[in-house]
Amino acid sequence: MIKLWKGALHALLLFCFLGTSTVTSQNPVNQKTGSIPSEQLPITPEVKIGQLENGLTYYIQNNGKPEDKVELRLAIKAGSILETDDQVGLAHFMEHMNFNGTTNFKKNELVDYLQGIGIEFGADLNAYTSFDETVYILPIPSDDPEKLDKGFQILNDWAGNALLTAEDIDDERGVVIEEYRTRLGAATRMQSKYLDKVAYKSRYADRLPIGTKENLETFKYESLRRFQEDWYRPNLMAVIAVGDLDVETLEKKIKENFGNLTNPDNPKPRTEYGSENHEETFVAIEWDEEATNSQVQIYYKDKGDVKKTKTVKDYRDNMVEGLFSQMINNRLNEYTNKPNPPFLFGFSYHGGIIGNKEAYQSFAQTNETGQLEALKVLLEENERVKRYGFKATELERAKKDYLARLERQFKDKDKRESNRIVGAYIQHFLRQSPVPGIEWSYNYSKSELPNITLEEVNALIVPFLHDDNRLVVLTGPKKEGLTKVTEEEVISLLESVKSSDIKDYEDEAVRSEMMAVKPTKGNVVSKETLYEGQINEITRMTLSNGATVTYKKTDFKNDEVLFEAFSYGGTSLYSTEELKQTSSANGGLFEAGVDGLTKNDMTKMMSGKIASVRPYIRGNDEGMRGNSTPKDLETLFQMVHLYFTKLDKDEEAFASYISKQKAFLGNILSNPNISFSIALGEFLNEGNPRYFGFPKPEDFDNANYDLAYEKFKERFANAGDFNFYFVGNIDEAQLKDLAETYIASLPGSATKEMYKTFDFRPKSGAHEFTFKKGTEPKSQVNLIFSGDTKYDVEEARAMTALGEILSIKLIEKLREEEGGVYGAGARGSISKTPYGRFNFSISFPCAPENAEKLADASIAELQKIIKDGPTAEDLDKVKKAQLLSRKDELEQNRFWMSFIRNADYNKSDFNNVVNYEENINAITAADVQAVGKKYLNDGFIKAILLPEDQ
Structure with a gap:
């Protein structure tokens, strides 16, 4: 899996808490705590941070939620930015190879072993590669010493023990190329045309982690081996272990498994690559026939590098910036509720864009003819804040919201799941992001928020906005009758807003309570x-x-x-005409x-x-x-x-x-x-008088x-x-x-209604549906079995298990053996409402020339299970995964809400939870085989998407 470190998403989620800032503010002594803002930020006492003699860093925290599980991560400061020209795409390829043959797990043995203890490939076991890092993800049971040892052995293998045989590398080329194929499309094509302006004169513009198809097909084995030798080394690594086990035991495991790793005799320097500043304003206007929406982005790039959050003063600066972001976005959000909104949504924030660059950014998604209007609104709102600032009432609301979110985190600090904790330590290692802990953050923010002034927040906009180092990006659909925005129009708008007549924001007062008068109580x-x-x-x-x-x-x-x-x-209960109109x-x-x-x-x-x-x-x-x-x-x-x-x-x-x-x-x-x-939906519902298709x-x-x-x-x-x-x-x-x-005070009566069922049923049985759309060499295959049946809870369990078993076999056959897909899956279900119905589907993307062959191979794998039954090993994998997942679910409110509500809705038995383990263990290979024979032998719908030139 590839992960591009997108500052936009990161800042949008975190701007109220730990976003970085390049703005200086006042430096007062906190009157309530006495802390001096220039002090170094504390590190939460919940974590133990250490470093081995070879330079490997480790983070350990005992956390009992969920029980009997440890979340392990291996973070490496090595991503696509470090690739040489012959290694383009190989940082990500290296990630793949760590699942395909290591010292202790030969090809496919790793995934097979982990599935055997209930860990699902993709859902639990995973990894990602970005420009600057690679991170491996492994949750492992902590109540079994043997499984725990295996978990650390796997992490050790990932740290530099991939075998990288010629045969294994060649086998994986097809899989990575299929992942590359999934990313083809309008967004990628447009991005490729303006990325060099985002990452101006930067290596980042030429090092997208997925690489190029040409190099993935032709790179030499030695290029990949050299990447591992150069960058998979302990002084660029961190092991993070958070879970239901004592710190001493985890520390011992880390030292035992990673203490003997060595660095190269002459290690290559880990160069930090940046992006250069530019005096002019860049404008990029791209459109594409397959683009689904229109977007506007403005980047006011900082001239200096990212400022790290190290001191209390830095943290306070982040708080000021968080309040600013919330207030500007509150204003932008108000536009979306107007009768003719200039955009579907819009937001602004200050945060990272790529590499060493941060920027003040404004973004909007709009209709196909509204790009200039959306750009105008974004510019005017920034200019409005620059001229008039925010209102005191806006700041007070922002402070309340800021503190409410922190308070919720603080109250739940002892209820956090381990997989929600590890991320902060990964970012501390990779980017020196602060980890003061929620208790310190909440207490400091609670005491310091009252001291933050409107003048401080208003002052932020001045250094944010500047004419140089600025970039405007417009993307949208290319279609007949649509006129493309010109660079001249954008530049003219940028200039005209500066002198336009912009009035101050009016903050209208609203009542303080949702309901002023309580209703008369019932009982x-x-x-x-x-x-x-x-x-x-x-x-x-x-x-x-x-x-x-x-x-x-x-x-x-x-x-x-x-x-x-x-x-x-x-x-x-609506008539067909009422349904059509509403x-x-x-x-x-x-x-x-x-x-x-x-x-x-x-x-x-x-x-x-x-x-x-x-x-x-x-x-x-x-x-x-x-x-x-x-x-x-x-x-x-x-x-x-x-x-x-x-x-x-x-x-x-x-x-x-x-x-x-x-x-x-x-x-x-x-x-x-x-x-x-x-x-496909229209095809399946052909003749349904109550199906109106996709709205026009x-x-x-x-x-x-x-x-x-x-x-x-x-x-x-x-x-x-x-x-x-x-x-x-x-x-x-x-x-x-x-x-x-x-x-109880609401109007009510004893009348009880029931939904109405209709005679129409979607297509089932043997049909073929081919649909041609798109210019990229991409296909999608959907194979669908469906029909009416009488609901049976035991058959429903067996049908679900059949889907999960076939998913395992599809990955083995289509991905590992054929190299024809990046991902493939099957899903089976039998539903009870509104009427009994079974559904079983197989789906995967692939190359157009392989669609029919892989569809046939998928059905062949299904027929093997129907003919011979699943193997005991595969059925056991599915059972263990279901039981392990349920163990975690039983400690989640959302699971219980879904279970209790659905038990009523479907009129099912609460004992399905109490007896879950017994019921799952009772599923036999014969049950799975029988449900396949009963439901999946009467033909299926083969639906295939092909590009237009096929």
Whole structure:
């Protein structure tokens, strides 16, 4: 797997916490803690950091969630940037080879062994290669000394013991070329034309980790071996071990397995490559026939290198920058809720772009004719902040949100899963990112946030914006009738905004509470324990209006409560004509606010609170989903009540939704894979009077908002027909009071509805569907078995197991033996609602010339299982993976929410959880073989995507 280190995504996710900054701010002594900002940042006491004599660094932390598992990582400061001209693509190729023959695991033995202990290739076992690093990922059981030893032995092999035989290298060429093939398309073609402007006069522009097809096909074996010899060395490595085992044991394992590694006698210097500055403004305008959307990007590149966050002052600077980013993005987000929004979404931030470069960046996705307008809005908002700054009210809201997120992390600091902890230590090793720990971060931020002034935040924009070292990138679809934006138009707009008439931002006040007056309470009329014992209590309250509230109190997270609700019916109860008129309108219902609050008002009002609710109407049901902290649970309940009773009808909000949908979906058919999927759906549903296919622009123009709104009120008129669910850190007395206040008070009756089923069934049996789209030599193969059946829980388990077993065989055959795919998989299921139906599918991308051959090979692998049954070894792999996955799931709120809700929805048995291990172990090879014989012998749909010239 390849990972490009994209500062955009990194900064977008982390700007409120640990993003870097090149801006200086005040240097006060903290009046509450007495800490001096120039002090070095602490390192969290939770981690032990050490270094072996050979230079290998290690990070160890004991963490008991999940139980009996250790997350191991091997991080290497070596990526594609270090490749010589004859090694282009080989840093990533080297990653592949570590799974295909090492000192202790010959070809394919590694994956086979790990599958044998329940670790899935891809889902659990993985790796990625970037420009600057390679990281290997291995979760391993910690309660079995033999498996733990094997885990460290695997890491040791990855550290430099790949065999790299000529035969193994040649066998893997096809797999890597197939991965290369998956990346071909409009985005790659356009990026290749402007990357040299992002990474100006930089090696990064010529070292995309995937490499080139030519070099992957022809490189000499010695080139790859030389890369391993030069860069896979202990002084460029770190081992990270976080999990349910004591630090002493883990440290001993690291020393035993890595202490004897040696560095080369004359190690090559690990050169840091940069990007040069440029005086002029670069403009890149690229379009492509297969581009699905239009984007605008502005880069104001910093002139200096990245500033590391080392001191308390640096951390404080990051806080200021985080507040700035939140406020500018709050303003940009408001545009998306306007009747004719200039973009689908837009955001700005300061963060890394490539190598040693950071930049202040503004980004927007817009409709195909709206690039200049979106660019104008981004520029004007930056200019507005430069001229007038932010408002004090904006800063106060940003501080509340900033602290609320940190507080949630702080409260859950002892409930973090190990796989969520290791990343910080990887980045500390690779980029010297700070790891002060959430406790220090929360306490420092809580005490220092009040001291951050509006003047500090406003001052950031001045060094961010400059005319030199600037880049504007526009990308979008190329199509008849569409005029391409010119460089002259972009330059003219850049200049004109500087002198344009821009008014100050008006921050309109909103009310402070979701509901000013509480409704008249109902009451709980009965309470019962649905299940207790091995799965802990699941409790159900029946309310006076007929609604039920089912809940499970857990201690998996301290600051999380999940919420769902459903009622049977959905659009199945609409007439065909009503469905036609509302199918493109239903999604826009919830763009309106509630009780006179617009979405923008609700965002402001929710500052410092963490709670969300999202209603939905689907084919067979309607309902809501949401989450909150225990502290903000009442706000969630208030939202629920208001969505039932006071959803606003807002023509402007609906117009905004229609505009955004048309912009988002307008060119999506240009993507060959998406177009194939849509065409296949239409083929399978041919003759279905209630299937309207992929929406067209005129469908949105004809969407009947009035009817959709009336049908919504109809679907949510009777709360007594709804089932409500809560899972998490629940105070039962509080939950009862809130349920009586906000749910029992809703209109309700004893009337119970059921969804309606129809006679039409999608195509099944033997059919062929060939679809031609696209210019790249890429194909997609889908093989589909489906049909009606009577639901049987044991057959359902066997069908799922058959899909997972076949996935193992497809990887072995199509990837490892044929070298014809990068990934392939099968999935089997038998569903109970709305009617009994089985579905079994095989899918993979490949070269067009191999599509038929690999489709035949896939069916042949399936027929082997049907004829002879699966091997005991393969069935055991699947069972162990399912049991290992379930062990982790049992400590997750989202699993319990899904299980309890679906048990009601499908009218299934809670014992499926209690007896899960017994039920899985009871699956036999004969069961899997029987379900294959019963369901997968009557023909299948062969659907193949081919390029247009085939």
